[in-house]
Structure formats: C-alpha cells, structure tokens
Amino acid sequence: MKAIFKIFSSAAIIGGVVAVAGCTKNFEDYNTDQYALRAESPSLVIPSMIETMMYVQQNSSQMADQMVGSLGGYFTNVNRWQGANFDTFNVSDGWNTSVYDQAFQAIYSNYFKVEDLTDGEGHWFAFAKLVKAASMMRVTDCYGPIPYSQVQDGEMYVPYDSGEDVYRNIIDDLLSAADVLYQYSAQVGASPIGTSDAIYSGNYAYWAKLGVSLAMRAAMRAGFEDDFVRAMESECGYITSNSENAMVDPKTQGNPYQLAASSWGDIRINASITDYMNGYNDPRCAAYFTLSSQAGYTYVGIRMGQASNFNKTSGTPFSQPNFLASTKLPVFVAAETQFLLAEAVLRGWISGDAKEYYENGIRLSFEQWGAAGADAYIADETSIPDDHNDFLSQTYVRNTEVKINWDTESDNAGHLEQIITQKWIANFPMGIEAWAEYRRTGYPELCESVATNESNATIHSIRDYHRLRYPYTEADLNESNYNAAVAALGGDHESTPLFWQGKGI
Numbered sequence: 001m002k003a004i005f006k007i008f009s010s011a012a013i014i015g016g017v018v019a020v021a022g023c024t025k026n027f028e029d030y031n032t033d034q035y036a037l038r039a040e041s042p043s044l045v046i047p048s049m050i051e052t053m054m055y056v057q058q059n060s061s062q063m064a065d066q067m068v069g070s071l072g073g074y075f076t077n078v079n080r081w082q083g084a085n086f087d088t089f090n091v092s093d094g095w096n097t098s099v100y101d102q103a104f105q106a107i108y109s110n111y112f113k114v115e116d117l118t119d120g121e122g123h124w125f126a127f128a129k130l131v132k133a134a135s136m137m138r139v140t141d142c143y144g145p146i147p148y149s150q151v152q153d154g155e156m157y158v159p160y161d162s163g164e165d166v167y168r169n170i171i172d173d174l175l176s177a178a179d180v181l182y183q184y185s186a187q188v189g190a191s192p193i194g195t196s197d198a199i200y201s202g203n204y205a206y207w208a209k210l211g212v213s214l215a216m217r218a219a220m221r222a223g224f225e226d227d228f229v230r231a232m233e234s235e236c237g238y239i240t241s242n243s244e245n246a247m248v249d250p251k252t253q254g255n256p257y258q259l260a261a262s263s264w265g266d267i268r269i270n271a272s273i274t275d276y277m278n279g280y281n282d283p284r285c286a287a288y289f290t291l292s293s294q295a296g297y298t299y300v301g302i303r304m305g306q307a308s309n310f311n312k313t314s315g316t317p318f319s320q321p322n323f324l325a326s327t328k329l330p331v332f333v334a335a336e337t338q339f340l341l342a343e344a345v346l347r348g349w350i351s352g353d354a355k356e357y358y359e360n361g362i363r364l365s366f367e368q369w370g371a372a373g374a375d376a377y378i379a380d381e382t383s384i385p386d387d388h389n390d391f392l393s394q395t396y397v398r399n400t401e402v403k404i405n406w407d408t409e410s411d412n413a414g415h416l417e418q419i420i421t422q423k424w425i426a427n428f429p430m431g432i433e434a435w436a437e438y439r440r441t442g443y444p445e446l447c448e449s450v451a452t453n454e455s456n457a458t459i460h461s462i463r464d465y466h467r468l469r470y471p472y473t474e475a476d477l478n479e480s481n482y483n484a485a486v487a488a489l490g491g492d493h494e495s496t497p498l499f500w501q502g503k504g505i
C-alpha cells in the first residue's frame with residue numbers, strides 16, 4: 001500500500017468514491033464510521049453492509065483479510081512496516097483491533113437503522129440479520145467471546161456472549177434469517193434489492209442457501225452436531241453448485257488483493273500454499289498465482305516473518321495473486337459444503353460416503369477456477385507437498401506427506417488432514433477462514449516464520465498464535481464486562497486458545 005491510506009467516507013457508497021487521507025500508523029484517525037448511512041429505505045443501507053462479509057474497500061481488506069488473513073497461509077506481507085507485523089507476532093494495538101472495530105462500525109449502525117425502519121420484521125430485517133451474523137462470525141473467529149446478543153442501538157459496551165453462546169446465537173440468526181428469505185423468494189418478482197446486491201443481485205433463494213451454508217460452517221467449527229444437522233436439513237437448502245457461490249463483485253473499487261499486490265507492492269503469495277500446490281502439480285496454480293520473475297522458478301511464495309530490512313523490492317520476484325481488478329471475492333463456495341459434509345461423515349454426524357464428498361469438493365473447485373484435469377488429480381497416489389527452497393536460500397522441510405488420492409488404508413485423522421488440506425486449497429483467498437480452520441484442526445502444515453520473532457517469547461511459533469487481543473478501548477470503556485470475559489477466556493493473550501481449538505476426531 002502507498003504511504004497514505006485512502007479512506008472511503010460513507011457518502012462514497014451512495015454518490016461516488018471520496019478519498020480521505022490518513023496514515024496507516026495513525027489507526028485512530030482511520031477508525032471512523034465510514035459505513036454509516038442516513039437513509040429512509042433499507043435498500044440504501046444494506047448494500048454497504050454486504051461488503052463486511054469479505055471486505056472490498058482497500059484499506060479494510062488490507063487490515064483484516066490481508067494482514068490478519070496472512071496467518072492462514074495464503075499471503076505474506078512484504079511491506080515490513082518497520083518490523084511490526086502479524087507474522088512476526090508483534091503488531092500494534094491499533095492493527096490488532098482492526099477486525100473487531102471495522103465490523104462493529106460497519107455493521108451495527110446500519111443494522112439498527114434497518115431494525116428501526118422495519119420494526120425488526122420482514123425480509124429486509126432478515127437480510128440485515130444474516131449479514132450481521134456472517135460478519136460477526138469472522139470477529140468471534142479471531143477474538144473468541146464478544147458482545148453479540150446484548151448489543152443494542154447506541155449501546156455497544158455490554159456483556160460478552162461466551163464463546164459457545166456466540167456460535168449458537170450466530171447459527172440461530174443465520175437459520176432464522178434464511179427461513180424468512182426463502183419464504184419471501186417464492187413470491188413473483190421477489191428481488192427488492194436488485195443489482196445493489198453485490199453478491200446475488202437480489203436472489204433471496206441463494207441468500208437463504210448462503211445462510212444455511214454459513215451455519216454449517218459455524219456448527220462444524222464449534223463442534224455442534226445438532227446445529228450442523230439442523231442446518232443441513234433446512235428446507236432452504238445449502239450451496240451445491242458454483243452458480244450459487246457467494247462472490248462479492250468489487251465493481252468500481254476493484255479487487256483489493258490485486259491493488260495491494262500490483263499497485264502497492266505490499267503482498268505476495270505465501271510459501272505454504274505454493275509448496276503444497278507445486279508438490280501436487282496442481283492445475284489451479286495458473287489461476288491462483290502469477291509466475292515468478294526469477295529465472296528457473298515457476299510459482300514461488302515467500303515465507304512469513306521476514307526481517308525488517310526485507311522490502312517491496314526484495315519481494316518483487318515472488319508470485320502474486322493472479323487477480324484482475326474485476327475478480328470477485330469469495331464469501332462461501334460450493335466446494336466447501338462438500339468438504340464440510342465429508343468431515344461430518346468422519347465425525348459420525350451424518351451418513352454418507354466421505355470419499356465421495358471429498359472428491360466432489362475437489363471437482364467443484366476445479367470447475368470454479370476453470371482448471372482441467374480434476375480426475376487425474378484425484379487419482380494421484382504419489383504426489384506430496386514440496387519442501388520449501390527459494391532463491392533467497394530460505395528452506396523449510398515439511399513434516400507431512402499428505403497425498404491427494406483418498407487413502408483407504410488411513411484412519412480418520414489421516415482423512416481429516418486430506419479433507420482440510422483440499423478445503424484450504426479450494427477456499428483461496430479467504431485467509432481469516434483458513435486461519436480459523438488451521439487453529440481448529442492443525443491442518444495444513446504451514447511454514448513456520450523465518451527466525452524473526454518479536455513477541456518477547458509470548459508466542460513461539462505460528463501454532464501458538466491462537467487469537468487476537470481485544471481492542472484496548474474495551475478494557476477502558478467496557479471494563480467490567482471485558483474483565484469478566486477475559487477471566488472466563490483465560491487471559492487476553494494471543495496464546496490463549498479458543499474453545500473450539502484442537503478438537504480431535
């Protein structure tokens with residue numbers, strides 16, 4: 001990114017883009033309610049909420065999906081910001097709060113506006129509730145317990161829901177909202193938001209499927225068998241084909257990953273995903289990555305945790321995301337549903353064939369990215385992830401030999417590694433989601449950071465980075481509720497695990 005952040009005012013959402021300067025370092029200057037709208041129709045409010053499900057606005061995307069999302073193994077920040085980075089485990093308080101603050105600002109003022117305009121009823125309110133639940137799931141994935149069920153209009157400093165309760169409440173909101181949208185979609189011409197909807201152009205039946213699919217994701221993460229089955233059996237259905245994928249159209253703002261990589265020079269592909277996909281001779285590489293400009297190399301990613309003297313010039317030869325300004329941003333894709341179902345079979349939650357679901361997920365991902373050769377890829381019994389060895393002489397030896405072809409001799413733990421590895425590849429570039437799954441399952445095996453570790457020994461490796469610290473404003477302005485949440489959590493530290501982490505199979 002350039003030295004100056006370009007901040008979008010809320011007026012930009014209605015009447016055009018207005019750039020406002022503010023330094024990255026001065027996070028508090030950036031920390032304004034850029035999404036708040038003053039409108040008398042929900043149709044003018046909801047479109048701005050949709051972007052919080054996968055940020056389009058460049059600076060919001062960089063702070064959340066690219067910087068925090070780098071912990072998921074898709075990207076590396078080559079702008080070292082004087083050594084303060086997530087991948088060196090020493091981010092500033094301002095950056096650490098980005099996911100939390102951005103979501104609360106972007107969602108709640110508009111959510112309560114819709115509630116007021118609709119008296120908390122009907123399809124508009126259901127739409128707003130679904131988007132709120134989806135966006136706040138990303139927040140709880142990063143922090144753990146958060147204020148959710150008790151947040152009121154004008155009152156954000158309320159008691160926190162426990163980790164388990166947040167997921168239960170999010171799932172309930174997703175499914176109840178999906179039901180309303182599904183019923184409304186049966187009406188002739190039921191597309192009130194139309195092209196202002198950057199994902200489905202007002203197709204409420206697809207939004208209902210998205211709500212159910214996200215509920216399945218949340219239930220799997222939390223380990224809630226009953227909620228997973230409840231979602232799976234919903235009459236709304238779940239996402240099963242790529243035509244139903246939830247993809248945010250960046251429109252005139254452009255794809256923020258493409259901007260950060262090509263224009264700002266701030267990000268490159270992470271070594272973890274190029275090593276896996278190179279080792280697998282994965283045909284999707286050409287769709288995901290640009291070729292390295294270094295002679296003798298094809299797709300090359302950068303290991304996390306580079307020294308502070310590493311810079312944009314150092315990162316130039318490495319692969320970038322192969323995105324155009326018009327490339328859409330995924331919120332949920334059909335391949336993920338199949339991988340969720342495969343894992344549900346492993347866990348004994350549902351009947352079915354885990355192998356079939358697993359292979360369906362791979363095929364859907366190939367189809368989504370326009371890659372040929374899915375059958376040959378699925379049949380590959382020998383390829384394993386590459387060890388890392390780049391032109392900077394930085395190496396990493398992997399401790400896994402996970403293969404692509406479903407291993408009939410493996411146990412459930414081995415099959416889980418196969419499922420999560422292929423889900424991780426298919427979910428590119430959803431970094432926050434990838435980080436959550438890595439913490440939940442331990443898969444895939446991500447490259448450890450290069451020797452640079454600035455955490456003062458509080459985090460020893462990427463495996464110890466369990467969550468983000470709460471915003472310092474919570475300790476100042478919501479002290480009693482913050483203290484209660486931290487006591488229940490076990491400490492406001494990056495190394496404090498969340499309740500759903502490390503659950504075996």
